[in-house]
Amino acid sequence: MQELLLDIRGLRTQFFTDDGLARAVDGVSYSLEKGETVGVVGESGCGKSVTALSILRLIPDPPGKIVDGEIIFEGTDLLHLSSADMRRIRGNDISMIFQEPMTSLNPVFTIGNQITEAVRLHQGLNKRDALAKAVEALKLVGIPVPERRVHEYPHQLSGGMRQRAMIAMALSCNPKVLIADEPTTALDVTIEAQILDLMRTLQDELGTAIIMITHDLGVIADIARKVVVMYAGKVVEQAPVEQIFGSPNHPYTQGLLQSLPRVDKDASGAKQRLQEIPGIVPSLLNLPAGCKFASRCPSVMPQCHEQEPPLEPVAPNHYSACWLNH
Numbered sequence: 001m002q003e004l005l006l007d008i009r010g011l012r013t014q015f016f017t018d019d020g021l022a023r024a025v026d027g028v029s030y031s032l033e034k035g036e037t038v039g040v041v042g043e044s045g046c047g048k049s050v051t052a053l054s055i056l057r058l059i060p061d062p063p064g065k066i067v068d069g070e071i072i073f074e075g076t077d078l079l080h081l082s083s084a085d086m087r088r089i090r091g092n093d094i095s096m097i098f099q100e101p102m103t104s105l106n107p108v109f110t111i112g113n114q115i116t117e118a119v120r121l122h123q124g125l126n127k128r129d130a131l132a133k134a135v136e137a138l139k140l141v142g143i144p145v146p147e148r149r150v151h152e153y154p155h156q157l158s159g160g161m162r163q164r165a166m167i168a169m170a171l172s173c174n175p176k177v178l179i180a181d182e183p184t185t186a187l188d189v190t191i192e193a194q195i196l197d198l199m200r201t202l203q204d205e206l207g208t209a210i211i212m213i214t215h216d217l218g219v220i221a222d223i224a225r226k227v228v229v230m231y232a233g234k235v236v237e238q239a240p241v242e243q244i245f246g247s248p249n250h251p252y253t254q255g256l257l258q259s260l261p262r263v264d265k266d267a268s269g270a271k272q273r274l275q276e277i278p279g280i281v282p283s284l285l286n287l288p289a290g291c292k293f294a295s296r297c298p299s300v301m302p303q304c305h306e307q308e309p310p311l312e313p314v315a316p317n318h319y320s321a322c323w324l325n326h
Contacts, residue, residue: 005209006032006055006094006177011069013047013054015284016062022284024050024064026233029311032177035203037210039224039241041217041256045281047233048213049099052179055211056090073177092122095170096179097163104166105154111138112150115169122173137168141198160191167198174206181213196223217260221245229253232282232292235311239318249320251297252277291323299324 013025025047032038040048053059054066057078071078073094078086098104106114115137116130125133131150138146141164154162163183170178180199184192200223203210212224220227220241227244229237229252237250248254255277279296282288288295294304303323311321 003034004031005034005036005074006211007070007072008051008055009070009072011051011054011071012067013050013059013064014067015064017285020285023233023287024284025054027069028230028233028235030228030235030238032209032211034176034209035207036226037203037212037224039220039227040211040213040230041215041220041227042230043215043281045284046230048230049181051230052096052181052211052213055179056094056096057086058090088122091118091175092173093175094177094179095173095175097166097170097181097183099182099185105162107154110151110153111157111165115150115165115172118169119172133172134168137172138165140171140202141165141168142194143168160187160194163187163191163195164198167195167202171202171206171208175208177211178208179211179213182215183212184214184216184219192219199223217245217256229256232287233284234292234321235319236293236322237320238311239315239320243315243318247315247318249314249318249325250293250322251299251324252293253320255296291321 008031009029011025011028015022015024028047028051030038040051042048050059055071055078059066066079073089078089112131112134115134116127119125119130119133120127135146135150138149143149143161143164149157157165184195187195196219199210202208212220214220224241227239227241228235229250231252237244237248237253244253245257248257258275259277261274277296282292282295290306291304291309294300297304301323309321309323311319312325314320314325
């Protein structure tokens with residue numbers, strides 16, 4: 001049994017807008033063990049990124065607010081910490097790679113400036129030692145000639161280089177948890193493979209636990225040990241990666257897997273067409289009663305529109321929220 005590092009329990013994050021109340025994260029629970037990679041998947045708007053921002057307490061208030069739940073990190077509930085104590089954890093013990101490096105990196109500061117800021121703040125190094133640490137971090141993520149790159153600006157780096165610089169910044173303080181929010185979006189497949197290989201290598205060398213947020217199930221198959229499937233702010237299925245791909249239980253998970261591109265052919269020898277999930281994710285401002293996936297589900301029953309199914313075990317370490325299991 002691995003050591004439990006992060007435990008999210010019944011997390012609820014809401015946004016109070018002029019148009020009404022948006023339940024962006026509605027009772028989400030999952031855990032992360034030391035050195036483990038957990039994949040969090042789902043369509044855009046399902047609450048993956050808001051959950052991550054809630055862990056770091058980066059929800060803009062107003063309009064957002066964490067209204068319930070616990071985020072236990074090494075035995076301490078992060079929601080009960082003061083702002084100053086949270087700043088000491090953020091970027092030091094828990095780091096995040098944000099979705100788009102060109103908007104996450106400050107264009108008027110060099111890459112080195114942006115890495116050394118975190119190192120000097122959290123580790124108390126002087127300017128020279130912090131710069132040496134930044135060079136070391138860039139070298140660790142495979143950026144060539146790091147002694148020169150550390151003095152360059154974000155616009156001088158390619159997309160893949162900027163993503164590596166973001167990873168270097170996130171890893172510069174040797175965090176215990178790394179949250180990677182769509183780290184390979186907009187990268188070509190070669191660079192994507194290199195970034196995933198890099199994250200695996202760094203995890204092996206540094207023992208970092210990773211929360212990998214993505215809509216790309218191929219990435220999850222490549223790197224994750226456990227998978228959390230989210231839909232409309234809720235966890236609808238959670239299981240080891242082999243069970244998610246080998247025996248998915250929830251109709252939404254099954255739909256996601258059926259919509260993956262395939263190279264094999266059907267029984268007649270014809271290429272298999274992609275199967276899309278009909279309909280769209282319901283608005284968080286106007287969520288229906290019962291199961292939130294009911295309007296798109298091919299196996300819908302009357303009960304699905306009336307009561308919300310609980311997340312319950314369907315096999316060892318495999319949980320699903322679907323009335324078909326009852």
